[in-house]
Amino acid sequence: MTRTHWTAVTAVVAALVFAGAATVASAGGGGGQPGNPASDSADAGFARDMSVHHQQAVEMSFIVRDRTRNEEIRRLAYDIINTQANQRGMMLGWLDQWGLSPVAADREPMAWMAGSGAHDGHTASTGDARMPGMATPAQLEKLGELNGEAAEIEYLRLMTAHHKGGVDMAEACVDLCSPGAQRQLADGMVTGQQSELELMADLLKERGTAPRP
Template sequence: MSENATAPRRIPTAAVVILVAAVVGVAGLVAGSALTSGGEPVPQPAEGSAEAGFARDMQAHHAQAVQMSTMVRDATEDPEVRSLALDIMLTQQQQAGQMYGWLEQWDMPQASLAAPMQWMSETDSGMGPIEHGADATAAPGSDTVMPGMASDADLGRLADAGGVDAEVLYLRLMVAHHEGGVAMAQAALDLVEDDDARRLAQAIVSSQTAELAVLNDMLDARQAVSTGQ
């Protein structure tokens, strides 16, 4: 394992700035969920729980989707792609803000020494390992693969691309990214007990599964144009 394998994982600074604004809007919802209907406090997730790991890993996963969506909006004038990218940016920023708020409410740091996806491997859920795509890469500070994450090389190619080439590359990367996000959220549904975490995991499974159909249709159309078919 590399020297950086035990270093705390960090959410990119730009993403944190975005997320802080979102936290303001969800803080009341998070605080309200800390009580039962009878007014009694409910146990909150502990450090090392699936809830904590899911919140941290999915924040990092969402941050990359926002990054790629910002990049393609600068690289194309296509209104359909720009609209899709904006929708992904806004949705995933808002969801990441919720997860940021949970960790604040649970008195946990936003980063952890635990490797990405360890919240799955250390459970007795009986699930096998998540299948990772060929382009899946280790999250920063770890040699553990997070499903669907684009590599640094992929991000570099997206930054250099323009027009239809940028659109095709973005859509390919986002298909893999959504497939990984759905796998992570589905795993969370099998592991977490916190009601808010379960609701968000289900929302991610539902919304990103639906978006995958749109992404694939848009990709097919643009690949046909780029190959002259």
């Protein structure tokens, strides 16, 4: 298996262990129970926003999987689908355990990051200041229209921006979230996505190009 695959597998296994511990600790608990995060906490905000962020990464990876025959790109896409779908399930499960809605209509995305120093006021490279690194609908549509190497390059560039935003979010959770399973998961996300960023930079270089500035 590739370095990226081993990293992804390790992160998922570790997160499952921590998720199990969290389930035992919070059994019978709901929103408002002592020890459970509040709806406006960094823990809840991270779980909600990263779930949305992960969903788009999975979507982009499914798109490129069907637009290229390159096994290395398809393997990377599979790793991202598998890892981030599992992590998304964990975060939505925690919100359910905490008795919290997966959507907070009264709070802006990323509002929970406000106390995270360097992450305060982060603006996405795509121009969407509300969700760092997210691809726009037009970019997703373009990706779905490309084939072969053109699709690979567009996917790698979009996913590079997406991962950089994801790393910022995960680092903010490491700073702000309560000690425990979710902070451990966020720390694993930083390690795993940074490894994938290195791999994607190499894959772009092999194709004679680089990430967008």
